[in-house]
Amino acid sequence: METDRVIVHTPPDFSFPECLAYLSRSADECMFHIEGETVTRALEVDGQPVVFSMSEDPDGISVEFKQGRPDGKAGEEVSAFIRDWLDLGRDLTPFYELAEGDPLLRQAVREHRGLRVVGIPDLFETFVWAILGQQITVSFAYVLKKRFVETFGTPVESDGQTFWIFPDAGAVAGFDPDALRELKITGRKSEYIIDIARMIADGELTKTGLLELKDDKLIEKELTAIRGIGPWTANYALMRCLHSPDAYPAADVGLHNALKLAAGLDRKPTLPETEAFAEPWKGWRAYATFYLWRLLH
């Protein structure tokens, strides 16, 4: 039905296929399904589950509501979610000008033009994902996230498929670490996740509160004061959730591997070298990182 469809307009230098390619990187991703060129997921709006799909459209992104209707609030909230998810508010012109003159970025930017830093709009989901991803392979992190979501999240059935609402921080706040240990999440990470769930559920840690601090360094300082959040996790959250175009997860092994490849090194760069490489990218280090990651696929 025509009323179940809305268009989200996209800016110049946006490529749906490039974002789709990033979203498609794991078969174990549990927060959305991809079939062909269409991404479908669930989202909670005012306590009610909405299921929607996104596909490319000449006018932007076509959003089809599978469950729930785009009338009133749901349509606006889903549109806002997508703009947040795909960083549609950003003008990439300065980044592309910078990258064209940079030997390390040029190739990635030419090959993936239109790619956005794909976000994780929910703060709790961001920290769970980042903490799970510390020190283990991305593929194993996906397995752990899937177990976490399918054990503690809320299923939404639509068209014979199951979609998931990410576990509620308030519920996780009350868990015993052993409940997470059973999923093969380490004891430490289980404690970190439960502590952060409590902070979020109590309103002590909020996305808007962090964004109000404005300055990346200030936000990093606030975040790294929390147990389980070090510089890598803080910058990862700045990049994926708080939309800092300049956050730089300098300890990231994937970034090291990408730099090794792009710079033709015979070993991975050290941490100081990784910082030094990024000097010319100041203002856009998150975008530089995201594009460099694409070299590894």
Added chain:
DNA sequence: GTCCAGGGTATAT
């Protein structure tokens, strides 16, 4: 068996 994977904490110098 060893090493490494989208790190972080605790402790010792």
Added chain:
DNA sequence: ATATACCATGGA
């Protein structure tokens, strides 16, 4: 400030 042990699982 910098170095090391430890966390803990799974794939190469």
